[in-house]
Amino acid sequence: LKLEGVELIRIRMPLVAPFRTSFGTETTREILLLRAVTNGAEGWGECVAMNDPLYSSEYVDGAADVLRRFLVPALRTGVPATGVAPALARFKGHRMAKAALETAVLDAELRAEGRSFGRELGAVRERVPSGVSVGIMSSIDALLDAVAGYLAEGYLRIKLKIEPGWDVEPVRAVRERFGDAVLLQVDANTAYTVGDARHLAKLDPFDLLLIEQPLDEEDVRGHAALARQLRTPVCLDESIVSARAAADAIAFGACAIVNIKPGRVGGYLEARRVHDVCAAHGVPVWAGGMLETGLGRAANVALAALPGFTLPGDTSASGRYYREDITEPFVLVDGHLAVPSGPGLGVAPLPDRLAEVTVATEWIAA
Numbered sequence: 001l002k003l004e005g006v007e008l009i010r011i012r013m014p015l016v017a018p019f020r021t022s023f024g025t026e027t028t029r030e031i032l033l034l035r036a037v038t039n040g041a042e043g044w045g046e047c048v049a050m051n052d053p054l055y056s057s058e059y060v061d062g063a064a065d066v067l068r069r070f071l072v073p074a075l076r077t078g079v080p081a082t083g084v085a086p087a088l089a090r091f092k093g094h095r096m097a098k099a100a101l102e103t104a105v106l107d108a109e110l111r112a113e114g115r116s117f118g119r120e121l122g123a124v125r126e127r128v129p130s131g132v133s134v135g136i137m138s139s140i141d142a143l144l145d146a147v148a149g150y151l152a153e154g155y156l157r158i159k160l161k162i163e164p165g166w167d168v169e170p171v172r173a174v175r176e177r178f179g180d181a182v183l184l185q186v187d188a189n190t191a192y193t194v195g196d197a198r199h200l201a202k203l204d205p206f207d208l209l210l211i212e213q214p215l216d217e218e219d220v221r222g223h224a225a226l227a228r229q230l231r232t233p234v235c236l237d238e239s240i241v242s243a244r245a246a247a248d249a250i251a252f253g254a255c256a257i258v259n260i261k262p263g264r265v266g267g268y269l270e271a272r273r274v275h276d277v278c279a280a281h282g283v284p285v286w287a288g289g290m291l292e293t294g295l296g297r298a299a300n301v302a303l304a305a306l307p308g309f310t311l312p313g314d315t316s317a318s319g320r321y322y323r324e325d326i327t328e329p330f331v332l333v334d335g336h337l338a339v340p341s342g343p344g345l346g347v348a349p350l351p352d353r354l355a356e357v358t359v360a361t362e363w364i365a366a
């Protein structure tokens with residue numbers, strides 16, 4: 001396939017409710033979509049970078065700039081999807097921008113060949129169990145109401161955002177209200193230090209599936225030390241930026257479980273390599289989320305259907321975040337989402353809906 005160019009489409013999607021984490025509160029997602037135009041088909045990619053560099057170093061304006069000046073021009077010679085990462089390797093970092101571009105090229109290639117993302121990645125299931133991520137709330141009562149609502153919708157696993165001052169009590173309250181059978185885990189988004197080990201050990205009695213990224217993303221040694229002091233399994237998110245990082249973290253005993261986010265690791269092909277490394281070490285993985293629209297959601301659901309994804313992921317229904325998605329919405333059925341089976345991502349933006357949320361577009365010739 002010859003890449004003719006990429007259209008950058010910036011959209012603005014208000015969230016159905018503020019989503020608060022240890023690093024800030026999201027009320028509206030500004031998202032960069034990529035539409036790759038090739039001589040065969042067009043393909044879609046979604047950049048998961050947030051507006052501000054708070055989850056990682058990437059942010060929307062930076063992703064647009066690196067795509068415009070470096071990444072799209074680097075594909076001028078025309079490469080297959082498997083050649084995108086090698087062609088971009090000389091540019092350091094910018095994994096979320098690279099992931100969006102690789103995804104758009106891969107989607108175009110698969111649509112042209114009539115093959116689905118799931119089939120390409122090695123999906124073994126036709127539906128995946130859905131978990132839900134619950135933000136930090138203004139009160140324990142508000143939290144319990146939110147969790148009750150999600151359980152009523154059928155979500156099979158609850159993840160609570162935590163931070164110092166909002167951790168043991170919310171977990172205790174959810175356990176006391178909803179019982180021991182509910183699959184429950186927490187995500188600190190790097191908010192603690194290894195000196196908090198004794199405090200975090202107070203979570204051990206609540207039989208959590210895992211504690212996600214308690215420490216700084218670069219503190220592999222600290223996570224290994226913490227893991228030796230907790231009964232709750234340590235899961236890493238921000239730290240795992242590649243298959244190599246996964247192998248290192250596992251070798252150092254820094255994690256027992258891995259959250260896989262294709263944008264964080266540079267694309268779905270690298271995400272499969274992270275899955276393969278974890279599977280080789282018997283480390284369970286699950287699909288993380290970055291509040292994607294139906295485009296990124298479709299790809300994440302396909303990835304979550306790989307054999308090593310043995311824990312429910314943050315693959316929620318579209319309605320968890322958006323009143324109206326830009327694609328046909330993903331809807332929970334018996335706590336699961338169906339893996340799209342059409343060519344490529346299997347979904348595409350609905351033109352009228354996309355136009356409603358588009359705030360800027362820019363054509364970049366390859």
Ligand SMILES: CSCC[C@@H](NC(=O)CCC(=O)O)C(=O)O
Binds near residue numbers: 189289290316
């Ligand atoms: C704005 S917070 C995004 C990162 C966060 N993502 C979630 O909590 C899940 C979001 C989702 O359901 O897409 C994480 O660290 O895992």
Ligand SMILES: [Mg+2]
Binds near residue numbers: 189288
């Ligand atoms: Mg996380």
